[in-house]
Amino acid sequence: MDGFPEMPQEEEKVNRALVTELNGSLPDEEMFYRLSELYKVFGDSTRIKILYVLFEAEMCVCDIAALLGMTQSAISHQLRVLKQSQLVKFRRDGKTIYYSLDDDHVRTIIGMGIEHLTEEA
Amino acid sequence: MDGFPEMPQEEEKVNRALVTELNGSLPDEEMFYRLSELYKVFGDSTRIKILYVLFEAEMCVCDIAALLGMTQSAISHQLRVLKQSQLVKFRRDGKTIYYSLDDDHVRTIIGMGIEHLTEEA
DNA sequence: CTCTCACTTGAACATCTGTTCATATGTTAT
DNA sequence: ATAACATATGAACAGATGTTCAAGTGAGAG
Numbered sequence: 001m002d003g004f005p006e007m008p009q010e011e012e013k014v015n016r017a018l019v020t021e022l023n024g025s026l027p028d029e030e031m032f033y034r035l036s037e038l039y040k041v042f043g044d045s046t047r048i049k050i051l052y053v054l055f056e057a058e059m060c061v062c063d064i065a066a067l068l069g070m071t072q073s074a075i076s077h078q079l080r081v082l083k084q085s086q087l088v089k090f091r092r093d094g095k096t097i098y099y100s101l102d103d104d105h106v107r108t109i110i111g112m113g114i115e116h117l118t119e120e121a
Numbered sequence: 122m123d124g125f126p127e128m129p130q131e132e133e134k135v136n137r138a139l140v141t142e143l144n145g146s147l148p149d150e151e152m153f154y155r156l157s158e159l160y161k162v163f164g165d166s167t168r169i170k171i172l173y174v175l176f177e178a179e180m181c182v183c184d185i186a187a188l189l190g191m192t193q194s195a196i197s198h199q200l201r202v203l204k205q206s207q208l209v210k211f212r213r214d215g216k217t218i219y220y221s222l223d224d225d226h227v228r229t230i231i232g233m234g235i236e237h238l239t240e241e242a
Numbered sequence: 243c244t245c246t247c248a249c250t251t252g253a254a255c256a257t258c259t260g261t262t263c264a265t266a267t268g269t270t271a272t
Numbered sequence: 273a274t275a276a277c278a279t280a281t282g283a284a285c286a287g288a289t290g291t292t293c294a295a296g297t298g299a300g301a302g
Contacts, residue, residue, distance in 0.1 A: 026170075073281085196249095253293090256291090259289090267281090
């Protein structure tokens, strides 16, 4: 097989060259993995809601739970995920723990998402 | 129960008011759902890689598959997801189908993600 | 027409994810 | 100390997700 080296049209030649070039300059696997892990965090409506309400002010777990109509446990689990991704930080005040946004990119990322959705036909 | 209306400290009063205020002005459920669905698309390293290689140029399915070292089928499945979210578009040229980015926000969103990752301690 | 190529699609399967429930930790008040 | 409260955590279960494999389009060549 492969006895007849077919002549590709010009367009394909260009593309083939680009593929070869890209092949050597792709970021490493680790980077893509970490990026996708970060976006997975945004890929849950409960977590998006939590981030959204934290846009306004820091808030304790029970307030967030009440606001979103969910159990404290569920919110706590999700806050842990957000904490691990360094998207939220917290401070303790007596029995209460106040959470707040830990990163300015969060606003931009969610903002871009909203733009994308609202610009659709 | 609730026989003793305890007096909360001032800080909590303020927070309580904010929670009440937020409660009325939250975007609807649908919007949070759609946002999270969008980010779910970014939450897979295969799809991130596909978007990344499409930064450079339009590309056909087999090129993407070769570049990422995956089967055509797997790539095709993921392209369908990207298509449904209107993140990529395609054009047919004979037997070949070329995919390309359909939205400028993709670059910004991924850019913010990379910034977030690189800014960590 | 048939054959091949590029791609799509559906079912199946293993893996991952989010919530619930029960339990544990930590802080304050008594 | 005990009780009450705010939060965290672990196990478990249902539902979602990504890849593989096999079969299905659709377009160009012979």
